[in-house]
Amino acid sequence: MARKGSVENNKKRARLAKQYAAKRARLKAISEDLSLPEDERFLARLKLAELPRNAAPTRVRNRCEVSGRPRGFYRKFKMSRIALRDLASEGKVPGVVKSSW
Numbered sequence: 001m002a003r004k005g006s007v008e009n010n011k012k013r014a015r016l017a018k019q020y021a022a023k024r025a026r027l028k029a030i031s032e033d034l035s036l037p038e039d040e041r042f043l044a045r046l047k048l049a050e051l052p053r054n055a056a057p058t059r060v061r062n063r064c065e066v067s068g069r070p071r072g073f074y075r076k077f078k079m080s081r082i083a084l085r086d087l088a089s090e091g092k093v094p095g096v097v098k099s100s101w
Contacts, residue, residue: 002068010061013054020055024048 030036030044053059062073064080072081077093088096 002063002070004068006070007063007068010063013060016052016055017057017060020051021057024051024055027051 027044027048031041031048033041061070062075063070064073064083065078066083066087067080069080069082073079074081074084077084079087084093084096087093089098
């Protein structure tokens with residue numbers, strides 16, 4: 001089980017990223033638009049830099065929904081490899097069966 005603080009910080013980052021997504025996308029589009037004057041693009045970059053760091057989507061870490069483990073993460077199931085194996089063995093993950101040949 002991951003530390004509770006790590007999981008909570010990650011949830012906070014995800015919430016901030018969602019909250020600032022529209023504003024960040026608008027400022028980024030302005031700063032990358034070469035048809036606009038250079039000073040306007042520069043101001044957009046400055047405003048982008050003033051946004052909270054944790055509002056950037058790259059700061060959000062994929063974590064297991066069950067255990068909070070940050071590594072060995074399967075996006076399809078939103079679980080770590082360990083939690084997936086345990087739940088799949090118990091038959092609690094739909095569509096997953098133990099392979100045998």
